[in-house]
Amino acid sequence: MPHHRKTDNKDFFTRVYEVTKLIPYGRVTSYGAIARYLGTGRSARMVGWAMNASHTSSIFIPAHRVVNRNGFLTGKHHFGNTKTMQQLLENEGIIVENDQIVNFSEKFWDPATELK
DNA sequence: ATTCTGACAGCAA
DNA sequence: TTTGCTGCCAGAA
Numbered sequence A: 001m002p003h004h005r006k007t008d009n010k011d012f013f014t015r016v017y018e019v020t021k022l023i024p025y026g027r028v029t030s031y032g033a034i035a036r037y038l039g040t041g042r043s044a045r046m047v048g049w050a051m052n053a054s055h056t057s058s059i060f061i062p063a064h065r066v067v068n069r070n071g072f073l074t075g076k077h078h079f080g081n082t083k084t085m086q087q088l089l090e091n092e093g094i095i096v097e098n099d100q101i102v103n104f105s106e107k108f109w110d111p112a113t114e115l116k
Numbered sequence B: 001a002t003t004c005t006g007a008c009a010g011c012a013a
Numbered sequence C: 001t002t003t004g005c006t007g008c009c010a011g012a013a
Helices: A006-021 A031-037 A044-054 A084-091
Strands: none
Touching: A006 A031, A006 A044, A031 A044
8 A cells, every 4th residue: 555545544444443343242342452453553542533433424333342451441421421331331241340341351352363 | 734632552750 | 550751643623
């Protein structure tokens, strides 16, 4: 990919969504893990941007399954209600205490090792 | 064209 | 252990 234009930017968001959609029900991953899987390991913040934009997408993107590297629900304020993200996770059997996922290592799904 | 901003992550203190 | 700073880089407050 020699060039990097607007269409490519859109591809980045699309690629982020593609990976996000593959996160299994009841599992979670991190912004950085998605970034690394896409080969842009230093663009974790951009993954956050993509999650923010995903809410306006007509396609369902399970953005609630993306948390920070320590399992904290750092994106909770970007859902309609402050409690929404946690509720969505709890609906999938994930336990959240003090904005952090319990047994995070067991729930963690790393695209780099799970996808081939 | 320029500047500002973050749903992060890593590391220095 | 915890906090604070810095690099990051695509969008647009």
